[in-house]
Amino acid sequence: MDVQDLCSRPVFAWRRAASPSRILILTTIPTNPPPPPPPTHTPQGKRFLRREYLIWATVLLNLATAAYYLYWRVTGGSITDIQNGMPGDQWVPDNPGPIWVRIYAWLFFASEACLIIGIMIGHSQRLFAVQRTVVNMDDLALVDSNITYNARVSVFLPTAGEKPDVVLKALLGCMAQRGWGAASKLSYMRIIVLDEKKRKGVLALTAAAYKLAECMLNPELQRILQFEGVLSLNAIDVFAWWKTGGGHARQFLHDHDLLYEICAIMELMDDIAKNENGGKGTWGKPKDPSKVRHFNLEVGDKSYFEKNRATLEDIIMPNVTIDPGYIKTYESSDLLPRVIYYSRKEPGTPKVSPKAGNMNAAIFPIDYPEQVPLIGDSTIVVVDDCRHQLQPDFLQRTVPYFFELHKPSNTYTWAKVAFVQTPQRFPFQKEKDDPLGNHAAMQYDVINHGKDGIGAVGSSGHGSLWRVAALRGLDANGRCYADPSNLRLVGHKLGFRSEMLIEDTHTSLEMFRAGWRSVYINEPNENLSVCTHQPDNIAWRIKQVLRWHQGAVQLLWFKGPWYTTFSPCAQYPTMWHRLYGFDQCTYYMQAIPGYMLLVMPIVYGVTGQAPFSATIFDFFVRFIPFIVTAVLPTVILGNRPGVDMDRLSRDEQVWLSTTYIQMYAFFSMTWQIFTCAKAGDAWTVKAPTWPLFVAFYGEFLAILGGLFWLIYNNFQNNRIQNNSSNAAEAFNINSNKEQIRINNLRPDLINEATKNSTQLRMTNEFIISNLIGYPQIQWFLNFISVVASAAMAIFALWPMVAMQKGWKPLSLYQSKLVAYVIVGGMIIAVSGVTYFQEIAYGNIQSSLTTIG
Numbered sequence: 001m002d003v004q005d006l007c008s009r010p011v012f013a014w015r016r017a018a019s020p021s022r023i024l025i026l027t028t029i030p031t032n033p034p035p036p037p038p039p040t041h042t043p044q045g046k047r048f049l050r051r052e053y054l055i056w057a058t059v060l061l062n063l064a065t066a067a068y069y070l071y072w073r074v075t076g077g078s079i080t081d082i083q084n085g086m087p088g089d090q091w092v093p094d095n096p097g098p099i100w101v102r103i104y105a106w107l108f109f110a111s112e113a114c115l116i117i118g119i120m121i122g123h124s125q126r127l128f129a130v131q132r133t134v135v136n137m138d139d140l141a142l143v144d145s146n147i148t149y150n151a152r153v154s155v156f157l158p159t160a161g162e163k164p165d166v167v168l169k170a171l172l173g174c175m176a177q178r179g180w181g182a183a184s185k186l187s188y189m190r191i192i193v194l195d196e197k198k199r200k201g202v203l204a205l206t207a208a209a210y211k212l213a214e215c216m217l218n219p220e221l222q223r224i225l226q227f228e229g230v231l232s233l234n235a236i237d238v239f240a241w242w243k244t245g246g247g248h249a250r251q252f253l254h255d256h257d258l259l260y261e262i263c264a265i266m267e268l269m270d271d272i273a274k275n276e277n278g279g280k281g282t283w284g285k286p287k288d289p290s291k292v293r294h295f296n297l298e299v300g301d302k303s304y305f306e307k308n309r310a311t312l313e314d315i316i317m318p319n320v321t322i323d324p325g326y327i328k329t330y331e332s333s334d335l336l337p338r339v340i341y342y343s344r345k346e347p348g349t350p351k352v353s354p355k356a357g358n359m360n361a362a363i364f365p366i367d368y369p370e371q372v373p374l375i376g377d378s379t380i381v382v383v384d385d386c387r388h389q390l391q392p393d394f395l396q397r398t399v400p401y402f403f404e405l406h407k408p409s410n411t412y413t414w415a416k417v418a419f420v421q422t423p424q425r426f427p428f429q430k431e432k433d434d435p436l437g438n439h440a441a442m443q444y445d446v447i448n449h450g451k452d453g454i455g456a457v458g459s460s461g462h463g464s465l466w467r468v469a470a471l472r473g474l475d476a477n478g479r480c481y482a483d484p485s486n487l488r489l490v491g492h493k494l495g496f497r498s499e500m501l502i503e504d505t506h507t508s509l510e511m512f513r514a515g516w517r518s519v520y521i522n523e524p525n526e527n528l529s530v531c532t533h534q535p536d537n538i539a540w541r542i543k544q545v546l547r548w549h550q551g552a553v554q555l556l557w558f559k560g561p562w563y564t565t566f567s568p569c570a571q572y573p574t575m576w577h578r579l580y581g582f583d584q585c586t587y588y589m590q591a592i593p594g595y596m597l598l599v600m601p602i603v604y605g606v607t608g609q610a611p612f613s614a615t616i617f618d619f620f621v622r623f624i625p626f627i628v629t630a631v632l633p634t635v636i637l638g639n640r641p642g643v644d645m646d647r648l649s650r651d652e653q654v655w656l657s658t659t660y661i662q663m664y665a666f667f668s669m670t671w672q673i674f675t676c677a678k679a680g681d682a683w684t685v686k687a688p689t690w691p692l693f694v695a696f697y698g699e700f701l702a703i704l705g706g707l708f709w710l711i712y713n714n715f716q717n718n719r720i721q722n723n724s725s726n727a728a729e730a731f732n733i734n735s736n737k738e739q740i741r742i743n744n745l746r747p748d749l750i751n752e753a754t755k756n757s758t759q760l761r762m763t764n765e766f767i768i769s770n771l772i773g774y775p776q777i778q779w780f781l782n783f784i785s786v787v788a789s790a791a792m793a794i795f796a797l798w799p800m801v802a803m804q805k806g807w808k809p810l811s812l813y814q815s816k817l818v819a820y821v822i823v824g825g826m827i828i829a830v831s832g833v834t835y836f837q838e839i840a841y842g843n844i845q846s847s848l849t850t851i852g
Helices: 003-007 054-076 100-125 137-143 164-175 198-217 217-226 235-243 255-274 303-316 353-361 394-402 442-450 503-513 538-558 559-566 577-608 616-638 645-659 659-674 690-711 718-743 747-805 811-851
Strands: 012-015 024-029 045-047 128-132 153-159 189-195 328-329 338-343 381-382 388-392 401-407 410-416 417-421 464-467 517-520 530-532
Touching: 003 012, 003 128, 003 303, 003 338, 024 255, 024 442, 045 164, 100 577, 100 616, 137 381, 137 394, 153 164, 153 353, 153 394, 153 517, 164 235, 164 255, 164 388, 164 417, 164 442, 189 198, 189 353, 198 235, 198 255, 198 303, 198 338, 217 235, 217 255, 217 530, 235 747, 303 381, 338 538, 338 577, 353 503, 381 394, 381 659, 401 577, 410 464, 417 503, 442 517, 442 616, 464 577, 503 538, 538 577, 577 645, 577 659, 577 690, 577 811, 616 645, 616 747, 645 659, 645 811, 659 690, 690 747
Parallel strands: 153 189, 153 381, 189 338, 417 517
Antiparallel strands: 012 024, 045 128, 328 338, 381 464, 388 530, 401 410, 417 464
8 A cells, every 4th residue: 555545545533522421423534635536528529420431432432433434524435635626525525516515515514523523522521520529517517616707608699570489489598598507606697689670579578588587586486387397497398388288277286476477477478479560569568367378267366467567567668668779688686697688779780791790789899889798708609590499408518618628737728619510400390391401411410520520610600609709809829810999890800700691601711710610519319409480481491592602602702712711821720621611612613513414404305415425324324423422421421320311312402402593692693793783681682483493394394305306316326327327338348349259250159159148238237227226225225314314303303393382292201212213213224225235236246257
């Protein structure tokens, strides 16, 4: 036993009891108390997801198939041939004819180049897929008590006209947040409601939510609510209990004034939420007791309503006028977060990104320079869009990742993390099957995990937490690159960037340029927030995605690849951050090959013209292995617990359906920038829906056109025609030579020679008929390829088209079944035709050998 172990052992000592009987009591005197156990919670810990090497292998396989495909496209299996200024006999048709065919061929090849570049960038976003270590703030607070002071949080709830019921759900989510550290102390937390529309209904909801939380601090009421059947004592569950019938049509189990008071408050909140205007209507007047739901009306004394009248009047505040710059603070107890309602002096500015301006007004003293900003001394701010509801453990699960373990002192210090991003989750509606792709499973369950391996996940707005020091101009090395007291820099070099439509992406890119990293939190089957008001029609969804894509185009033209990627002044943590910066401002270019793949069957079926000299079947034979191996890394990474493969498939369908939106965003925004047209605000952007239906119905036209060309034998390839003609000419020459030879023979040999010549002519006719019929097989293969590609395009476009037209959309299971049938049918048909093709070709070769 060593000295250290001996010194750490307890020493037993006898002492006299304080009682008169002087009983001796055995006590333990700690001589050298052991140090606390070293913490095991490492917020920056992460592990690579399974099948990492398999992903790398499939990426290398795809690179090989891409190289082979490009070689075939450029050379056609031969050395590059310069003909008429067009390198490579596979780039354009042999006889392009009209100029539009040559232009079409060049555009198609350029789109293929964009597709390959996009796929390679996509592979880089899957190579470093990781899963973060699960850590809670409670774990950190047990080890380091100072974490409570360091992690001071302000939750932003920006609203710009959302319906009151949506605002109510978001407010309840904010008030339901579970704290950490010293039990029941929440003074380090602020909830700031940023109302752009100066609505009294939103102000009343804010007051009611705070009053409800204040009442729930009562221990007796907490016990009563537990007996009444409330699942958890937070604002979300209490309101859900009341909303779903707690106490309705029966007496409460308990008769308590506070119980009736919170029911009266929730009744008022529900009345405001039902009012579409959120500021006008009957909710401003307390109801008669006999008309109030969820009250125990059998109680003899109904004076509780009069008792609550003053409370409801305080919440409604009928005599208050919300002027520009209005601030109302609710702060009655350290046991609750401070709640602030704020309507800034210049709402709706800047026009291009008012949300960024709204949040910046809380971080910086823009309206009142002489006062402390609304966030006070907060070190972290949270972006909570009104259409989402934070779950009670949101802050518990996200705040720890701003810190890292300092092992020598067993404390937590700030990590070089500028923001933490969480996925946006939506309630799964089985009957609708998410035809609009709201879940964005590809982004949140695949791509972001791959980027998180190097700390390069971009922000998507809601559900993000930001370090205030980073927003105020501090880089990752502790140097200040912008003066936070210079308010003219707010929105440009400070705060949330408000120069473009996508303030979240732009701001996250600026953080990476300053050397910061990001963290992505997405534990399987864990929902830290839930959307309560998602797009439910095509027009809304298109308007939403158009805004994102136009913002990316602004990033390209206003900043450019030099700024986002190649600038030597940027302090990007890794080269991958630079690559992803390039992708952020150019990703919409990948929509061009997607749309070209939709258009190619239509052009081919209508005109009989391919954008290359090969047959369309030859194209698909080489293109399909390339594109199949390209999606394998996604399939491997998506095939893990907590990831819905059906949603990934739906994402691909939605992406193809909205490729024209990305192209429209590029051309419309480019035109607006170069013509110096007046920019609209963030939510006035519009996009047509007719291109979606043109592409959808065009695929049916492609099938009919393919059938037409098959019937009239106009799908044959020029090279096959030339081969057939040359062979026929060669056979005729040989026949003539043979006839001359026979005429020069002796009379006794002429009969035998004539017999042999007749057999030779029959063989020639057989060969020529087979060789001329050989293109017929190619025409049929082309027709099969056109039908299969058009059918797959219809399959991709179907969900959004069916939703818009009111048709019953196929379920994800049915959709996959249709896809398998199409692909399987194509394989069977092609295999059969190819078999007969090989037989015919073999007969030709045998005959040619015999003739030779």
